[in-house]
Amino acid sequence: MMTTINWNQVLDDIPNNASEAIVNSQFTSVLIETLGFTKNEMLFPQFPTGRSADTVDFAARKNIGTDKFLFSGVDPYLLVEGKGRAIATGAKINLAEGTPKYNATREQIKKYLLSPKCQTAQWGIITNGIHIQLFRRHGKVVIPATACTLINKSNISAIVQHIKSLIDNPPKALTVCIYNNKGGVGKTTTTLNLAAILRKQQKKVLVVDFDSQRDLTQTLGLGVGSITLSDCLINPKADVIKTVVPFIHTNKQGQQLHLFEVIPSDERMEEFTEQSLNQTTKTLTVPRGPKRLRDILKTFVYQYDYILIDCPTQWLFFSQSSLYASDVVLIPTKHNGLASLHNAARVITNFIPEIKQVRGDGGPIALPIFFNGEKITDPGLQTANLEIEKIINQTKKGSFDLLPYYWPKSTSGKADKTIFSIPSYATVANAAFSHIPAVFLNKTAAEHYFGIIKEYFLQ
Numbered sequence: 001m002m003t004t005i006n007w008n009q010v011l012d013d014i015p016n017n018a019s020e021a022i023v024n025s026q027f028t029s030v031l032i033e034t035l036g037f038t039k040n041e042m043l044f045p046q047f048p049t050g051r052s053a054d055t056v057d058f059a060a061r062k063n064i065g066t067d068k069f070l071f072s073g074v075d076p077y078l079l080v081e082g083k084g085r086a087i088a089t090g091a092k093i094n095l096a097e098g099t100p101k102y103n104a105t106r107e108q109i110k111k112y113l114l115s116p117k118c119q120t121a122q123w124g125i126i127t128n129g130i131h132i133q134l135f136r137r138h139g140k141v142v143i144p145a146t147a148c149t150l151i152n153k154s155n156i157s158a159i160v161q162h163i164k165s166l167i168d169n170p171p172k173a174l175t176v177c178i179y180n181n182k183g184g185v186g187k188t189t190t191t192l193n194l195a196a197i198l199r200k201q202q203k204k205v206l207v208v209d210f211d212s213q214r215d216l217t218q219t220l221g222l223g224v225g226s227i228t229l230s231d232c233l234i235n236p237k238a239d240v241i242k243t244v245v246p247f248i249h250t251n252k253q254g255q256q257l258h259l260f261e262v263i264p265s266d267e268r269m270e271e272f273t274e275q276s277l278n279q280t281t282k283t284l285t286v287p288r289g290p291k292r293l294r295d296i297l298k299t300f301v302y303q304y305d306y307i308l309i310d311c312p313t314q315w316l317f318f319s320q321s322s323l324y325a326s327d328v329v330l331i332p333t334k335h336n337g338l339a340s341l342h343n344a345a346r347v348i349t350n351f352i353p354e355i356k357q358v359r360g361d362g363g364p365i366a367l368p369i370f371f372n373g374e375k376i377t378d379p380g381l382q383t384a385n386l387e388i389e390k391i392i393n394q395t396k397k398g399s400f401d402l403l404p405y406y407w408p409k410s411t412s413g414k415a416d417k418t419i420f421s422i423p424s425y426a427t428v429a430n431a432a433f434s435h436i437p438a439v440f441l442n443k444t445a446a447e448h449y450f451g452i453i454k455e456y457f458l459q
């Protein structure tokens, strides 16, 4: 049963300089109850996360049969890190996105969500009763599920309802767009081999070829389904399920293996290149323009573990749509292709924010870049690192800190310039001619791509 909360009263009763303890007891615990957790379905204060002495302020989970979460304290579903409105001196705590306190708190909830005793936790909230944001965990990835929102009396009920609807109907998939606005960096190759290696890990994978050049579709030798992606783009009533075709591989023993599923690209897709993100005119051939793909993929988000989207290089309709539909963007680069390193920065500092602003739910976010498909030599790597240092310093003058996107293992205390790499591997290139991802043909290729999912995705 949902209790009706008088949020006006709750908000009025929190002093402006409320400490964390006050905000937690007067606001945050009320919030968690409104999200549907009873008093014996939440642990507060201080749930030990299992990583050293770390504790998160709240953990919650529905009771299962006779197992009361309050007593067993295992397998939390939701974690909440509460903050105060002000510190003891009276100085305000600002949790607005981009502030140092926000960044620190976001990193805190990420760390908790990835801690040993929180492996079942799918959601994390940060709030100080002024700002609030919901995060979702998928494997090792923590993504925003709402924007960081300023709370007021007129929006609080809607915010809480929205968070409740998300955590009551959790999406299953992580939607990943493989993108860099630089051609030939291995977007299509990475998409295919990621799908293959995830399948080898028993994950249910849907691949979307959202490139009118149809490289991915042709590499796999696939035809279209009984309804095409173009049909769905034009007609919102078209049955998207019918666009899906299985990728079946016949092995040497003659067995047919159903590996993953694909929404192929079709010949008519070239007609849509001109649709732009801010266009709202009725003359659009694609209703909602670049927002449409996200609608098309909605049903699949509850069925697959991963949805991988391959898109073209140019920052136009197809790539804009793909980023709009994605939770995260994985950016292949080449250590000896300086343009690809600069283009990665453009994706992170320009294109993603452009999409994020229109979407308004905090996404998508970039994953750290990786090097693809080249033999890495020391001098080559040195040149790349110098260039990366330049790129990081240049953007620092704005508000961006690109460090975590290029050298994610670096901390303020310790420089570590390791960048994940998929080497150049002949089988990877040649596999295209056998119409099957290299991962299925070759153990070494499989190991390389397993490295990438271990680095980025798997818990």
Ligand SMILES: Nc1ncnc2c1ncn2[C@@H]1O[C@H](COP(=O)(O)OP(=O)(O)O)[C@@H](O)[C@H]1O
Pocket (backbone or CB within 6 Å): 182, 183, 184, 185, 186, 187, 188, 189, 190, 215, 372, 373, 374, 422, 423, 424, 425, 426, 428, 429, 430, 432
């Ligand atoms: N790891 C790799 N090893 C060897 N060849 C690769 C590798 N990754 C990509 N390639 C080759 O590089 C070329 C460009 O890759 P592709 O995936 O088509 O790039 P994009 O989609 O970014 O344009 C292709 O011929 C592909 O076979």
Ligand SMILES: [Mg+2]
Pocket (backbone or CB within 6 Å): 187, 188, 189, 211, 215, 311, 312
């Ligand atoms: Mg491509």
